[in-house]
Amino acid sequence: MFREQGYVERCYCEAEAVRGCGCCGRARCESHLSDSLCDRCSRALTRELATLTGRAWAVGGVVGAVGVLGLMVAHVGPACILAAPAGIVAGYLQRRLQRRSVQAALAPVMSATKGELAAPPEPPAFPSAPTATYGSY
Ligand SMILES: [Zn+2]
Ligand SMILES: [Zn+2]
Numbered sequence: 814m815f816r817e818q819g820y821v822e823r824c825y826c827e828a829e830a831v832r833g834c835g836c837c838g839r840a841r842c843e844s845h846l847s848d849s850l851c852d853r854c855s856r857a858l859t860r861e862l863a864t865l866t867g868r869a870w871a872v873g874g875v876v877g878a879v880g881v882l883g884l885m886v887a888h889v890g891p892a893c894i895l896a897a898p899a900g901i902v903a904g905y906l907q908r909r910l911q912r913r914s915v916q917a918a919l920a921p922v923m924s925a926t927k928g929e930l931a932a933p934p935e936p937p938a939f940p941s942a943p944t945a946t947y948g949s950y
Contacts, residue, residue, distance in 0.1 A: 815851045822840035823842075824841045824842035825841075825845075825847050825914065826838060826844075826845060827887060828841060828842035828843075828844070828845075829842060830842055831843050831846070832846060832849065834849070834851035834853075834854055834923075835847065835848075835849040835850050835854075835916070836850050836851070836857075836858070836916050836919055836920050836923050837851065837853070837854050837920065837923035837924040838855035838920075838924050839851060839924070843944060846885075850916075853923065853930065854916075854919065855922050856902060856930060857897075857919055857930055858912065858916055859917060861915045861918075861919065862912060862929075863907075864917060865911050865915070866908075868911075869904055869907040869908045869911055870904050870906075870907075870934070872903055872904065872907040873900045873901060873903045873905075873907060874901055874904075874905025875900075876896075876900045876903035876904075876905070877896050877897055877899060877900020878896075878900070879896075879902070880892070880895070880896030881893055881896040883896075884896055887940055913946055
């Protein structure tokens with residue numbers, strides 16, 4: 814009825830598991846957890862975040878630009894020098910928020926699936942060069 818006390822959860826590499834993955838919850842050993850995520854989840858997370866990086870920095874840029882304008886309107890000294898770090902900080906904060914929300918969105922998928930990650934979606938193919946038919950008009 815009671816589970817054998819000597820039982821230790823094992824990582825897939827057969828080493829003793831130290832913690833569950835922060836995303837899929839599977840038990841993993843120290844070397845297969847980085848940043849409290851298993852290698853599979855951190856790969857999935859990195860991939861998801863890569864598609865969002867541009868947006869995070871766009872938010873940072875907007876905050877920086879608005880900051881510059883706001884400070885200029887308020888006649889506060891060197892607006893750019895003050896607003897630029899604010900933009901960078903906003904970019905980093907946005908990255909962290911994205912990371913958390915992507916991790917939350919991935920968790921049910923990652924715990925329900927195993928094995929290799931699904932192939933990343935193909936990037937949209939650039940419209941092939943117009944098949945110019947010279948001299949046809
Ligand atoms: Zn391991
Ligand atoms: Zn995981």
